[in-house]
Amino acid sequence: MFQKIFLPLIFIFAFISCSSDDDFTDELNANRLLWQSSQIKDYTLNERISCFCGGLLSWDVFVLNSIKDRVEFDETQLPSNQIYDDIFNNSRTVEESFDFIESLLSQNVASLNVEYDDVYGFPNHISIDYVANAVDDEISYIYTSFEITN
Numbered sequence: 001m002f003q004k005i006f007l008p009l010i011f012i013f014a015f016i017s018c019s020s021d022d023d024f025t026d027e028l029n030a031n032r033l034l035w036q037s038s039q040i041k042d043y044t045l046n047e048r049i050s051c052f053c054g055g056l057l058s059w060d061v062f063v064l065n066s067i068k069d070r071v072e073f074d075e076t077q078l079p080s081n082q083i084y085d086d087i088f089n090n091s092r093t094v095e096e097s098f099d100f101i102e103s104l105l106s107q108n109v110a111s112l113n114v115e116y117d118d119v120y121g122f123p124n125h126i127s128i129d130y131v132a133n134a135v136d137d138e139i140s141y142i143y144t145s146f147e148i149t150n
Contacts, residue, residue, distance in 0.1 A: 052138075064149075
């Protein structure tokens with residue numbers, strides 16, 4: 001009796017899990033195609049990190065010809081142990097954000113939620129919980145103030 005009920009439930013759960021992963025990947029791919037179809041090469045956006053962490057957590061990213069050109073931020077907020085190169089290297093263009101989301105799909109994160117811009121398809125909120133039931137490991141990346149500059 002137990003096997004008659006338990007085994008079908010395992011298969012149903014596995015099917016639901018796979019389809020939700022597929023749905024997430026489909027949504028990622030559809031939004032990436034929407035972004036690519038816009039052919040936006042020059043833009044700025046604000047990237048803000050929300051977490052239980054220190055350091056500079058907000059900056060503007062300037063992209064020219066689809067390449068990260070520079071980041072700007074309030075230098076008075078820069079801790080002494082953080083340097084411009086760290087901020088520049090850790091900031092993301094839209095395409096780098098898509099790549100980041102894709103990389104998270106291959107990791108074993110407890111929770112991943114992504115919201116996309118309705119018009120251009122770029123990620124405007126990425127929320128990650130790396131370990132279920134762990135305290136203070138959640139992190140969000142919020143993208144605002146998007147502006148096409150070409």
